[in-house]
Amino acid sequence: MTYPTPSDLNVTSWTELLQWANQVTNYMFGNMIILAIFSIAFITFLFVDKPEKAFAYASFISAIMALLFSGIGIVSTFVLVLCFVFTAIGILILKNNP
Secondary structure, three states: OOOOOOOOOOOOOHHHHHHHHHHHOOOOHHHHHHHHHHHHHHHHHHHHOOHHHHHHHHHHHHHHHHHHHHHHOOOOHHHHHHHHHHHHHHHHHHHHOO
C-alpha cells in the first residue's frame, strides 16, 4: 500500500506529520516512541538509583508522554491506561520498599 508523502497540501503542522507517520507505520509509531522513552529512561535511572526507583521514574515519564501523545491521537487508549497502570505499580513498589 502506498501513502502520499507529506507536503504542504496534506501536512500543515507537526501534529499532522506525527499522525501521518503513525498511519504509515500501521499505528505503531506512538507506541514505539513510548517504549523507547521508557527503555532509555529506565536504563538511565538504573545507573543512578535503585531498580525500583528507576522503574517508577521511567513509568511516570512514559505515562506523561502517553498522555500527551493521546491528546494528539497517536497513542491508543489501551497504551495510555497501560502506562498509568505501570506508574501505579511503580508507586506501590516504592511504598513497600523503605
